[in-house]
Amino acid sequence: GKFHGDAERELRLLFEHAEAHQPAVLFFDEFDGLAPARGGRGDAVHSSVVSTLLALMDGLKDRGRVVVLAATNCPDALDAALRRPGRFDRELLFTLPGRADRGEILRVHTRRWPDAARPSDGMLSTLARATEGFSAAELAALASSAVVGAATRALGPVSDADIAGGGGDKAKREEGEGGALAAGGDGAVQNC
Missing domain, CATH: 3.40.50.300 (P-loop containing nucleotide triphosphate hydrolases)
Incomplete structure (x- = not known):
């Protein structure tokens, strides 16, 4: 071809x-x-x-x-x-993190959280046990999704208006005023 x-x-x-x-x-x-x-x-x-x-x-x-x-x-x-020798003749195996390493990875990804939100050592230990088979990237994603989940619970569901740039009356912006996104008449978010 x-x-x-x-x-x-x-x-x-x-x-x-x-x-x-x-x-x-x-x-x-x-x-x-x-x-x-x-x-x-x-x-x-x-x-x-x-x-x-x-x-x-x-x-x-x-x-x-x-x-x-x-x-x-x-x-x-x-x-x-x-x-075969002479090509890729050395192989290094990088295994998934063990329980202690998973706990440390989670600690790294939560250390900048406010004190009230930061998981306790006991919670990190529980999470480390519960996440066997997780890669470092998956553990980072777990920490990120926990933040989003907590924020969602605290603030309620995210609306199209929130995404549009401020919620409430701000979603009713006139065309050409601020924001790169606006809620369409059908509730869908559209690029402006």
Whole structure:
């Protein structure tokens, strides 16, 4: 098709750029999406991308100081050839935080809360036990949603007028006055 070979060309350009600006680090996130096991998807495009990547990585030995790093949540989904010595020959496993670490992560994300709202050590311990399997990002989201939940309980439901920029009479602003959002006649929020 029209875009056939684009990914392979972009990979080559990326490696050439790194080579020209060394020392350099190339980092690929969600690497399993770029380099899945060939044959696993039955997709010739992915197979071609993986083959190109293998050739580029094999050429790194002669290229000087270019380091390639990749992250994935699904290491078993990667093409096995990428995990052979000379390519990605070192693997680091970053596990989910344990109970004590979850408690500390929650403490970090709640430490700037007002004293009256900040969870007690006992509550943090309870939350740490209850959040087994949560990542640090999920714990941060939990703390954020707790703030939103508490504010909602204290203030009541958020209305279109609140979103429009001030609630009450301010939602009835004349066109062209303040605010980037306004409540439409059907109650929906629209861009102005």
